[in-house]
Amino acid sequence: MANNQHDIFLAKSEVKAGDLEHKRKVAFNIQKYNDAVVRGKKQYSNLELARQKAKNIKWKVMENLDTYLEQFEKAFCANGGKVIWAENAEEAQQAILEICKEHNTKTVVKAKSMVTEEIHLNDFLGKHGIESVETDLGEYIQQLDGEPPYHIVTPAMHKSKEDVAKLFHEKLGTEPHLSPSEITMVARRNLRKKYTEAQVGVTGANFLLADVGGICVTENEGNGRLSTAFPKVHIAIAGIEKLIPSVNDLSLFWPLLATFGTGQQVTVYNSIFTGPRKTDETDGPEEMYVILLDNGRTNLMRREVRESMYCIRCGSCLNACPVYKNIGGHAYGATYSGPIGSVITPHLSGMPEYKHLSYASSLCGNCTEVCPVKINIHEMLLENRKIAVEDNLNSFAEHATWAMWERAMLSRNLLNLAGPSLKGSVVNKLFKDTWVQHRTELKFAERSFNKMWKDRKRQ
Numbered sequence: 001m002a003n004n005q006h007d008i009f010l011a012k013s014e015v016k017a018g019d020l021e022h023k024r025k026v027a028f029n030i031q032k033y034n035d036a037v038v039r040g041k042k043q044y045s046n047l048e049l050a051r052q053k054a055k056n057i058k059w060k061v062m063e064n065l066d067t068y069l070e071q072f073e074k075a076f077c078a079n080g081g082k083v084i085w086a087e088n089a090e091e092a093q094q095a096i097l098e099i100c101k102e103h104n105t106k107t108v109v110k111a112k113s114m115v116t117e118e119i120h121l122n123d124f125l126g127k128h129g130i131e132s133v134e135t136d137l138g139e140y141i142q143q144l145d146g147e148p149p150y151h152i153v154t155p156a157m158h159k160s161k162e163d164v165a166k167l168f169h170e171k172l173g174t175e176p177h178l179s180p181s182e183i184t185m186v187a188r189r190n191l192r193k194k195y196t197e198a199q200v201g202v203t204g205a206n207f208l209l210a211d212v213g214g215i216c217v218t219e220n221e222g223n224g225r226l227s228t229a230f231p232k233v234h235i236a237i238a239g240i241e242k243l244i245p246s247v248n249d250l251s252l253f254w255p256l257l258a259t260f261g262t263g264q265q266v267t268v269y270n271s272i273f274t275g276p277r278k279t280d281e282t283d284g285p286e287e288m289y290v291i292l293l294d295n296g297r298t299n300l301m302r303r304e305v306r307e308s309m310y311c312i313r314c315g316s317c318l319n320a321c322p323v324y325k326n327i328g329g330h331a332y333g334a335t336y337s338g339p340i341g342s343v344i345t346p347h348l349s350g351m352p353e354y355k356h357l358s359y360a361s362s363l364c365g366n367c368t369e370v371c372p373v374k375i376n377i378h379e380m381l382l383e384n385r386k387i388a389v390e391d392n393l394n395s396f397a398e399h400a401t402w403a404m405w406e407r408a409m410l411s412r413n414l415l416n417l418a419g420p421s422l423k424g425s426v427v428n429k430l431f432k433d434t435w436v437q438h439r440t441e442l443k444f445a446e447r448s449f450n451k452m453w454k455d456r457k458r459q
Helices: 005-017 020-043 047-063 065-078 089-102 114-118 121-127 137-145 161-172 180-197 223-229 247-262 297-302 306-310 316-320 322-327 338-349 351-359 366-370 377-390 396-409 412-417 420-430 449-458
Strands: 082-086 107-110 131-134 200-203 207-209 214-219 233-239 269-273 287-293
Touching (some): 020 316, 020 322, 047 247, 047 306, 065 082, 065 287, 082 089, 107 121, 121 131, 161 180, 207 247, 214 223, 223 269, 297 306, 297 338, 316 322, 316 366, 338 351, 338 366, 366 377, 412 449
Parallel strands (some): 107 131, 107 200, 233 287
Antiparallel strands (some): 207 214
C-alpha cells in the first residue's frame, strides 16, 4: 500500500503509463493544441523578441515585487476595492468564509482558477454548508466526476466526448450519447440559474495590473463575466506572482498567453476589473475583494528557482513534456502538474514530500523551448535536485549508491576490472524495480569501447 507522495506517484504513473487508451486520448487532444499553437505563432513578426521582452518585464517585477504589490493595493483600494493578504491557504479560506457568512451565502459561482484549486476552496466551502459551483465547462465536468483538474488550461483533457456524455448520463440523467454541442447546452441550462442565485462570485486572476489596480480574467466561454456580473460580491484570488507593471503590458502578455496556451491570436473574453460597481454602472458587484496569496511563493523567491515565478500558466510545457504525456496530470498528486509543477510544488507544498517530482523528467529541455517567457525549466529541475541533496533530504542508501556509482564511472580501471557479466548483474539488481520490471535486462558488450580503441591503436 502506497503511504507517501513518492509511492503514490510511482503507483499512479505505472498504471497510466500502461493505459494505452488514456495515452491515445491525451495524445489526440494535445496534438490539436500543438497544431493550433503553430498557426497562432504566425501572428508574430519577431516571436523571440516578444518572449524576451515578456521575460524581462517579469524579471523587473520579481526584483521589485514589494513595490509593485503596494502600488497595486493602493490603486485598487482607491477604486473602492478591498485587499486581503493571505500568508497561506488557511488564511485565504478563512477570509473567504468570513465574507460569505457576512452575506448569508448559500451558493458561490466560480470561474476557472488554479489558485482556488491550490487552496481546495470547493471542499472547504462545502464543509461549511456553502455550495461552490464550477462554471467553466471543463471544470464543471471534473466537478461532476469528483476529480481535480487534469491540466492547467484544459481541466478535462483526458476525457473523450464519449466519456463526458456517459458522465452526464450518470450524474444528470441525460441521454447517454449526447454530442458535444448538446452537452454544452445542458451545462448552460444548469449553470444559468446558478449565476442569478449566487450571492458571491469567485475568480482567479491571469494578471494583476500594478498601475491601475486591475484584475485581468482571461477565458473563452463568458462564464467569468457571468460569475462577476450577477453576484453582489466578487472575490478574486491571485498568487503574488501574477503582477505586471502596467495595463499597457497587456498588449504583449495577452497574445502570448493565448498563443502558447490554446493557439489563438487572443482569447475570446479578456476582462479587467478595477473595483466594485460605480454609481453610474448597471451591473457588477457591490463589493469586490482581492486576496493576495503567498502560500509558499516567497520560498521560491529565496531559492535559485525564483525564475519559476515568471510563469503565466499557459500550460505549454505540459503539452511538450514526454513524461506528462505518458503519465497524465493526476499522477503528480499536486495542483500544478507537468514540468512547471515539478519545479514549484516542492517549494509550495514541501520539499521532503515532493522532491521526487523534480526527478520525473527526461531533462530533454523541450519545456524550456516552448515557454513563452523563456523560463529555464529543465535547469530548475536540476536545481531542485541539488537543493534536496544540500538539505540532506535523500536517504543514506541513496547517497551511498550514488557515491559508489560516481567512483566507478570516474575510474576506467575499476570499470575494466568488472567484466560484462558482473556489470550486468550489478546494474540489473540496482534497477530491478524500475528498468528491468518493464524491459529486458541490460547486457554489456564483451568488449568495451575503451578496449576496442586500444586494440585499434595497436594495429
